Amino acid sequence: MKNQNNMDGIFLVDKPENITSNYLVQKIKKHLKKITGKEIKVGHTGTLDFFASGLMVITVGKATRLTEYFQGLDKEYIAEGELGKITDTYDRQGKVIEERECNITEEKLKEIILSFQKTYPQMPPPYSSKRIGGKRAYQLAKKGIQPQLKPKIVSIYQIQILEIKLPFFKIKVHCSSGTYIRSLIKEIGDKADCGAYVSYLRRTKVGKFSVEEAVKLSELLQMTKDELVNRLIGMKDALYFLTELILDHGFDDRFIKGQRFRVKQAGKGLVKVLNKEGKLLGIGEIKENNILQPLKVLL
The missing domain is CATH 3.30.2350.10 (Pseudouridine synthase)
Incomplete structure (x- = not known):
């Protein structure tokens, strides 16, 4: 209950x-x-x-x-792109700033799409929530200022081609956190020599x-x-992706007070810390020599 x-x-x-x-x-x-x-x-x-x-x-x-x-956590999206049009926001909300004829075969487009299953430096869209000098990139872009964005390493683990009805294509993408699907669609369009923008986007998974x-x-x-x-x-269940560490009796108080101490559990990294009764006390990090450093106490 x-x-x-x-x-x-x-x-x-x-x-x-x-x-x-x-x-x-x-x-x-x-x-x-x-x-x-x-x-x-x-x-x-x-x-x-x-x-x-x-x-x-x-x-x-x-x-x-x-x-x-x-x-x-990793993400999964279903996205549709339209080839031959480029918008200032890389999506259907933006204004079309360029139109190009797109002479590409379905086979060639499939090859281009699948070539993005890799880890690479991706440039965020100018209209994004990235912070640049205390301002969001989109706030600068709206004022006509070109945001000085830097590429970020992202991983596209899998791309599934769901449908191609030129100039439209629909894909399912499993990717690392921080990946911009709008940038991915634009990059596919750039590689196809005619540009593209996102006409539909739906996030289907976050982690599991x-x-x-x-x-x-x-x-x-x-x-x-x-x-x-x-x-x-x-x-406790929401943090399924963190290893569980159950404290022996008497150590709850030390964790709650933010004290560091040695634990039996081997291995380094973040852990969700529970008491013997299974109650979540907070998040900690196991460091050198099995020392537990409390990071967040949730009581």
């Missing part, structure tokens, strides 16, 4: 097209206040473009302090979380407190 007063965890939400990620967060926050009678912290673990739909991992309560750990398990925003905003508590994934 879930703790009816505990609203610490994550919701998997299917964002509709044509709203901002922040708008979605604010709507959820307002609804939680309405049904619980109190202010509850709500955040997200990675934006989706205004025109895009799909999975957003929404953090609630104490889980808002865990955002950084979710941000590194799937959009098929997500609740539509419109449905979530109709849910009662009990229904939402039942949809909530607790912090």
Whole structure:
């Protein structure tokens, strides 16, 4: 039985097209206040473009302090590109700045698409949320200032070609965190010598979380407190990608106070720290000589 007063965890939400990620967060926050009678912290673990739909991992309560750990998870998208047009935002929201004739065969396009299954330095789009000198890139781009962006190493693990109906092509992409699908589609267009922009984008997975398990925003905003508590994934389960470290009796207090100490568990790296009863105490890092360094205490 879930703790009816505990609203610490994550919701998997299917964002509709044509709203901002922040708008979605604010709507959820307002609804939680309405049904619980109190202010509850709500955040997200990675934006989706205004025109895009799909999975957003929404953090609630104490889980808002865990955002950084979710941000590194792999992603999966379904995207459609249109060849022969280039927009200033690399997507359908932007203004067409160039049109070119596209004389390419289906076979050649397939070859180009699959050539992006690799690790390489990718240039973010000028209209992106990257920070440059305290400003977002899109804020500079809107003022006509060319943002000084730097390429970032990204990994495209797999591209599945779903459909080609020239000038349109639809692909499923499994990629590392930080990959811009708008940049990928443009790069495919550049390699095809005619440019391309994203006409449709949907995020289908974040780590092992799937959009098929997500609740539509419109449905979530109709849910009662009990229904939402039942949809909530607790912090311990949400952090499935971190190794578990169960502390021996007597060490809980030391961890909670932020003290470093030696543990039996071998291996270095981040761990989710539990007490003997299985309660999540927080996040720690095992360093040299099996020393546990508390990073976040969640009590």
